[in-house]
Amino acid sequence: MLNNVPNVVHTSAEPMPATAGHVPLLTAVEGPVLLPDDIGYGEECRTFNLSRALTPAVVVGATHTDDVAAAVRHAGRLGMPVAVRNQGHQVVLPTAEDALLITTNRLQEISVDPGRRTVRVGAGVTWAQVLTETDKTGLAPIVGSAPHVGVIGYTLGGGLSPLLGRKLGYAADHVRWMEVVTADGAVREVTPERLPDLFWALLGGKGNFGVVTRMEFDVFPFPRFYGGGLWFRGEEMLPVLEAWRALVPELGEDTMTSFSVQRLPDVAALPQPLRGAFVLHVRLGHLGDSTTGARIAAPLRAAATPVFDTLTERPFGEIGEIHRDPVHAMPLVETGFALREFSAGTLGRLMELTGPGSGCSMKNVEVRALGGALDREPARPNSVSSRGVPYMTFAVGSGSPAQLRTMAEFARAYAGGLTPWRAPHHVINFLSPDEALSEAEVRDVYGAERYARLAALKRVYDPANMFRFNHNIKPAA
Ligand SMILES: Cc1cc2nc3c(=O)[nH]c(=O)nc-3n(C[C@H](O)[C@H](O)[C@H](O)COP(=O)(O)OP(=O)(O)OC[C@H]3O[C@@H](n4cnc5c(N)ncnc54)[C@H](O)[C@@H]3O)c2cc1C
Known part of the structure; x- marks a missing residue:
């Protein structure tokens, strides 16, 4: 962890090593903070598609919401972009060399409320984990074809189930509540009533509007x-x-x-x-x-x-x-x-x-x-x-x-x-990755009207385009 920290206290006129800027992270977060030469850095940056490696300037393994918020505020102070990875199945823009990568797989909260027919998860939970819990209750989530992918990344991208989709719609259609860290480092609770614009933008805009740390969604009686x-x-x-x-x-x-x-x-x-x-x-x-x-x-x-x-x-x-x-x-x-x-x-x-x-x-x-x-x-x-x-x-x-x-x-x-x-x-x-390279292509995917609304909200919630390692929605001018 920042294994060359002893070298970062500089008194000479030599240029400061890049690591020095990240020393405050060590006290700000509880999870690991790793630089490219650190043991464990490669594993922390792992991706499913081995052709799309992530090699960020620094990676923070978040252990709770406050770690995510501290990492985002740190990146904001240094003007760094932020990339996010849970299970690493959809690295649209690889390498993220100048970025701070936040890994969410340690955010392992999972609770099922059979009475309300809801599930609440942390950002590191996979569908396989949810299925283990919901199968005990006869309730079914709107899971996709591959249960080993992360719940939150899947749902923010719509969430297309090969079984429940035509009956119930997208997983995103049944989200009730989210906790999100936005680019200013604030932790916000987002529901259709509270911050409806951000709720609208997150569910479909995927990683463009912040790091969703927790999410609650409906489950259905299909045993x-x-x-x-x-x-x-x-x-x-x-x-x-x-x-x-x-x-x-x-x-x-x-x-x-x-x-x-x-x-x-x-x-x-x-x-x-x-x-x-x-x-x-x-x-x-x-x-x-x-x-x-x-x-x-x-x-x-x-x-x-x-x-x-x-x-x-x-x-x-x-x-x-x-x-x-x-x-x-x-x-x-x-x-x-x-x-x-x-x-x-x-x-x-x-x-x-x-x-x-x-x-x-x-x-x-x-x-x-x-x-x-x-x-x-x-x-x-x-x-x-x-x-x-x-x-x-x-x-x-x-x-x-x-x-x-x-x-x-x-x-x-x-x-x-x-x-x-x-x-x-x-x-x-x-x-x-190849279908998400240009702003024109991303605009085509959303359609002009939806893209314009997303771009306007991006200007509100992420004006510096901190969250850009995705199919990027550029903040409106
Ligand atoms: C074999 C396979 C089958 C699939 N089948 C389906 C399917 O049936 N239906 C379907 O809809 N999708 C499907 N997908 C796509 C899958 O849902 C996405 O790739 C999903 O993002 C994978 O989750 P992950 O945890 O690996 O995401 P990651 O690769 O870790 O993250 C992908 C991106 O999601 C965003 N993101 C992830 N977590 C957060 C967070 N907490 N807050 C903000 N942004 C975040 C970021 O932009 C990040 O770059 C499939 C993928 C694979 C590999």
Whole structure:
């Protein structure tokens, strides 16, 4: 911890080392304060995407809200930008070299109130931890496909569930209360009644408006669901996707589905029929019994014979089984955007880009069907940008540096190939680094009107753009 502190008391005319400026942090915060040469610095700055390293000037491991506030005030005094990391799944702007990084994973408060049907969490809590607690009560949170991601980062970016989304909307739509440290270092309580503008901006604006240290949200009585995946041979993806395309408009709001064209690695962690295989993975989540769920899945099973089938009735805590997302950090290339339709034309182009004989290098190319309550404005207004987006696509892959370069080429070709079907807005949580680079791109994602309101609020709450290591909303001039 600031292991070269003895050197920072300078009496000579030599320039002060950069570390000297951070000495006040040692007494201001209880958690670790680490500089690039310190033991533990690399682990404290870890990210899920190993291609997006964080190397800030100093990192503060916050242990409670006051640590976050002290770190933000310290950065403010030095004119430093502040980056935030919990589980590190969405580092949009890497390195953050000149920044003070606040890590929130030690903020571990978690409490369930079954009577009020609410959960309160600290900024370090993951969905997996919440599920362990809520499963004891039969209540369900609006968790995403990967329970190992952080609750607060996910929810500030909207929070798209592969099971509850069409029924209940985004996770952000069901937030009741937040505690946030804003750029001036103040700790504020934010509700739809108290600071409604900041409440609106935080939920959808993600990390642009401060560090959310605690959050309370609603949970719902869904103890069980029917769901999982059907994997088909890649060579049979066309008839299955034709069935999927016909199925989606028929679905009620209690059912969600997506698919992923996968080129899987040959690893023991995968069940035998999937090792090293080219497959189509169709996902389904239904908030009802197995008889109805199986009836919904019947046209998919009829289109081709699955090589692996995990559709079954499950406790809600098994929601991660719908997607079976990878949990280990790895170098990644990704691209993602919204689609205004999934027509015969969209499917035809997708087949050319990813189907048999396409030479597609990307490991996973996913399309999710949205709609239902995801399109409706919530009772507690927020700035979620993707209402009315019927489909979204996300392509991601990992591999050697040479493979990553090939996948980056594919990502560009994929985005270019689907341009005619691209929708203007997008789900913030699926913005890849390359899709969040310019102000114009971020404005497109939100739309001009919503972006203008966000930029005006950014000028109020973060006029110096302290929180800029994200898909950045620039303070209005
Ligand atoms: C495998 C996988 C599957 C996913 N599936 C879904 C899904 O189904 N639905 C969905 O909506 N998203 C999904 N995501 C996206 C995911 O929700 C976001 O990447 C989320 O931010 C991850 O949480 P984290 O703790 O890793 O965030 P981090 O990477 O630690 O933080 C990401 C950013 O969030 C902001 N942030 C984080 N914590 C705070 C805080 N306390 N206060 C202010 N800002 C903060 C900051 O801008 C930070 O840069 C998925 C991601 C992965 C890797």
